[in-house]
Amino acid sequence: MDKKNIADNSSQKPNVNWKSLLWTIALLLILNSLVFPYLFKPKIIPTTYSAFISKVDSGLVKQVNIDGNKVYFTTPNGEVDRKGNPIDAIFQTGRMSDANLVDRLLEAESPNENCKIEFSETIPRENSPILNFLLFWVLPGAIFFFIWRNAMRSMRGKLGGNYMSFGQNKEKIYAEDEIKTTFADVAGQEEAKESLNEIVDFLHNPKKYTEIGATLPKGVLLVGPPGTGKTLIARAVAGETKVPFFALSGSEFVQMFVGMGAAKVRDLFSQANKKAPCIIFIDEIDAIGKRRDGITTNDEREQTLNQLLTEMDGFNGQKGVVILAATNRPESLDKALLRPGRFDRRVQMELPDLEGRKAILQVHLKKIQHDEIDLDLIARATSGASGAELANIVNEAALRAVRNNRNSVITNDLEESIETVIAGAKRKGKVISDEEKRIIAYHEIGHALVAAMQTHSAPVHKITIIPRTSGALGYTMQIDESERNLFSKEDLENRIATLTGGRAAEEVIFNKVTTGASNDIEQATKLARAMVTRYGMSEEFDMVALETINNPYLSSDTSLSCSPETAARIDDVVLSIVKKAHEKAKKIIRENENKMHELSEYLIKKETITGEEFMNILKNKTT
Ligand code: ADP
Ligand code: MG
Ligand code: ZN
Numbered sequence: 001m002d003k004k005n006i007a008d009n010s011s012q013k014p015n016v017n018w019k020s021l022l023w024t025i026a027l028l029l030i031l032n033s034l035v036f037p038y039l040f041k042p043k044i045i046p047t048t049y050s051a052f053i054s055k056v057d058s059g060l061v062k063q064v065n066i067d068g069n070k071v072y073f074t075t076p077n078g079e080v081d082r083k084g085n086p087i088d089a090i091f092q093t094g095r096m097s098d099a100n101l102v103d104r105l106l107e108a109e110s111p112n113e114n115c116k117i118e119f120s121e122t123i124p125r126e127n128s129p130i131l132n133f134l135l136f137w138v139l140p141g142a143i144f145f146f147i148w149r150n151a152m153r154s155m156r157g158k159l160g161g162n163y164m165s166f167g168q169n170k171e172k173i174y175a176e177d178e179i180k181t182t183f184a185d186v187a188g189q190e191e192a193k194e195s196l197n198e199i200v201d202f203l204h205n206p207k208k209y210t211e212i213g214a215t216l217p218k219g220v221l222l223v224g225p226p227g228t229g230k231t232l233i234a235r236a237v238a239g240e241t242k243v244p245f246f247a248l249s250g251s252e253f254v255q256m257f258v259g260m261g262a263a264k265v266r267d268l269f270s271q272a273n274k275k276a277p278c279i280i281f282i283d284e285i286d287a288i289g290k291r292r293d294g295i296t297t298n299d300e301r302e303q304t305l306n307q308l309l310t311e312m313d314g315f316n317g318q319k320g321v322v323i324l325a326a327t328n329r330p331e332s333l334d335k336a337l338l339r340p341g342r343f344d345r346r347v348q349m350e351l352p353d354l355e356g357r358k359a360i361l362q363v364h365l366k367k368i369q370h371d372e373i374d375l376d377l378i379a380r381a382t383s384g385a386s387g388a389e390l391a392n393i394v395n396e397a398a399l400r401a402v403r404n405n406r407n408s409v410i411t412n413d414l415e416e417s418i419e420t421v422i423a424g425a426k427r428k429g430k431v432i433s434d435e436e437k438r439i440i441a442y443h444e445i446g447h448a449l450v451a452a453m454q455t456h457s458a459p460v461h462k463i464t465i466i467p468r469t470s471g472a473l474g475y476t477m478q479i480d481e482s483e484r485n486l487f488s489k490e491d492l493e494n495r496i497a498t499l500t501g502g503r504a505a506e507e508v509i510f511n512k513v514t515t516g517a518s519n520d521i522e523q524a525t526k527l528a529r530a531m532v533t534r535y536g537m538s539e540e541f542d543m544v545a546l547e548t549i550n551n552p553y554l555s556s557d558t559s560l561s562c563s564p565e566t567a568a569r570i571d572d573v574v575l576s577i578v579k580k581a582h583e584k585a586k587k588i589i590r591e592n593e594n595k596m597h598e599l600s601e602y603l604i605k606k607e608t609i610t611g612e613e614f615m616n617i618l619k620n621k622t623t
Contacts, residue, residue, distance in 0.1 A: 022142045029135065044072070047091045049098075055091075056117070059109030062088060064119035069095045076111050175244035175275055181235040187363040187387070188356030189229060192347045196220065196237050199322055203241040203277050206320055217345040218312055221285075221338070222326040224349030225553040227388030230326035233349070234281045237324065244278040246271065250287030250325075253304045261288070261304030269311040269321075277320025285325040291334045305334060312342045328553040351386055354379050354483040360387050364394040370409040378414045381461070381479050393417045419477070424469035432467065439506060440465045440474045441600045443516055446505025447476040448614055449592060449599070450585045451498040456491055460615070464608040473516060489537045492527060496581040497588075499524040504585035509596060526556075528577040529570070533558070538573050546570060 055061050055075060065072045074088035102119075110117040183193050202209050202216050209216065222230040238245035246268060253261040272280050282288075288304045315321055325343060327333065337343055352360055357379040365373060382390060394409075396417035401409045432440070444463050451457040458478035465474035478498075487495075503517040531537040533547035546566065547558040560567055589596060599617055603609055 019146070022146075025134075026139055026143065029139065044090050044092045047093050049093050049096050052091065052093045053104070056104060056108045060111065061108070061117055062110055062112055064105060064117055065122060066095060066120070067122040071095050175246050175271070175278060176238070177244055178242075179235055179239040179245055181232065181239040183233075183236050183240055185363060186229050186233050186236050187359035188352045189233065189349060192222070192233055192349055195345070195347050196233065200237060200240045203243055203279075203320055203322070206277070216320070216322060218315075218321075218341065219323040219325065219343035220345045220347055221330070221333075221343040222324060222347050222349055223330045223553075224328060225351055225386060226328050227386030228349040228351060229387045230328075230349050231283055232387075234279075234283070234324045234326060237322075238279050238281070241277075241279070243320075244275045245281065246275075246278065247281045247283065250282055250284045250289070253288050253308075254301055258300045259303060261300055262307035265304060265307040265311055269315065272321050273315060273319070278322075280321065280323045282323065282325040284327060285337075286327045286329045286332050289325075289327070289333045289337045291332055305337070309336055309342065329551055330553075331551070351384060352390075354383075357382055357385065357390060360390045361394060364391050365409075368394065368398045368409055369407060371411075373409070373414065374411045377411065377479075378418070380481070380483075381415065381418050381477075383480065383483065389421065393421055396420055419468075423472045423475055427467045427469050430467045432473070436473075437465060437604060438600070439510060439514060440516065441603045442505045442509050442596065443502040443514075444474045444476050445596055445599045445603060446501040446503075446585070446589055447498055447520075448501075449596060449618075450501030450504070450588050451476070451478060451494075452615070452618060453588045453592065454494045454497065456488075457494050457498060460611040462608065462610055463603060463614060465603060466607055472519070489531070489535075492531055492535075492537070493577070493581055496524045496527055496578060497585045499527075500578070500582040501585045501589070504582060504589050505596065508586055508589045508593065524578055524581070525574065528574045528581075531577060532570055532573050533560075538577075540569065540573050541566075 060075045061073050063074045071093050073091050076088050105117050105119050108117055253264055255261045272278050358375050397409050397413035400413045448460045448463050458480040461479040462477040467473050499520045502520050536543040546562045547560055550557045
């Protein structure tokens, strides 16, 4: 394994001897003054002064020793030690200002043969001045020094770099040699694999390329939403090429002290040059590669970025060092990073489509025991899910199979775990009154009915009124028959009408409104707003972009780019879209009130019904 100390200066060496010497002295002193005396001291029994006097008067005391303000005395008590010699019990008591004590001791009888009580006073011991100096000045100083030094060192370890005069870098950058991940582990993402295959091929037989004079792209930037397999595919490239793999996260470069991150970059590249051909992978590169905006400054990050740019320019592309980097915020990267000669190739990782989701599910299902799975259904039900989410769904399904004492996963486990991921786990303990249950059932049937009565709506797959931990009291699940990429204005209007269907049912049937529609309202508003501001679907604003998405891969947060007057008019248009959809939903429900009752009663009885059951009841009545 490699290790690299940036400045392995030997000036620190003598400290080691000093240190052990001082430690030894300190240890001996501590042992000497604290531990040994207690270790070898006989047992001392505390007693009262009056007991002492009465023992003296009764002639039971052999020896008395006065030490400071303590009085120690011995009496023969007949106990023997391990060798069989008799031991005297030692008692201790406080010294009182007893002027007669000496006279009393002189007079008293004692068990000593032909003599009185032996008594003495201990002379206070004076330490030598040198010892005192060492003990009270040098030792505490030394101890504090070492504590401080160790604290600094561990702090430096955490910050990972050089610090002040301690010019050592204890951080080591290791290359991983044997990576097992291969392209077979990355499902879908065919374009990305194709693009990266060239790099794999170059590292396998560089000659083919150098003969013609071609150089490898130095840097490849993997871009895409979280969980699409960027980290995974980078490892797969290393696994395919079987070259050393240096993997670091961008945040590992950003240090507390200016210059440390840059030193780490230098270190990384010098390591990589020695190990070429090899792959450097910088995950989440936006941590260092953020655009320099000129407003806020961050010296450390800028120095690190500059160092990275310099290193990337400096090394020879034919040597076979490839830099992969991943980010889900490509729009925030500095332009300098993206120019040719640096990260000049961009590999887009997208959320998987229907086929991609099937492939990913298959990759992960391979790792677990399972029966025949309706892959198509699961893939359709997980529209918009990332690879990471699919991996999670498969694992949840396996856990559910174990919970139900099965040794193999079935389709139903996967369906259930999708719901768990979307809506949270079932809340068994939640108490819902019959009256509320009725409202919830009508609300859900309202959604389903409005969906079913409009053309081009995704078919209803499942309706349930079992509450979930996410707070949902029930939900209606719709699954499209095939992957949709385009939605017409009518599709979106239908979708909004479906969202308002729940509330519409409450109004028509119970003639009252509840809080149960809050999530529907939020979604409907968002959709209507997007129609106006981003999709150009209103008469009023035609094809003018009024909002932009901030981080396309991370959230759907938008910023308005129009005047306040326009913003007010947008609100009006959004309102009218939602209102129109709401009216339409109410009309559908009024026209089908009988079916509403029938379906809702059925749902209350069953709690969960399938789309098929729903459609059967609906169709029986109409035909
Ligand atoms: P990213 O780096 O893009 O955020 P990761 O590479 O860390 O995502 O993916 C997380 C996990 O999701 C992977 O370990 C893998 O289990 C799963 N995963 C993501 N994409 C795929 C894919 N295309 N094929 C198989 N598994 C995938
Ligand atoms: Mg990642
Ligand atoms: Zn609803």
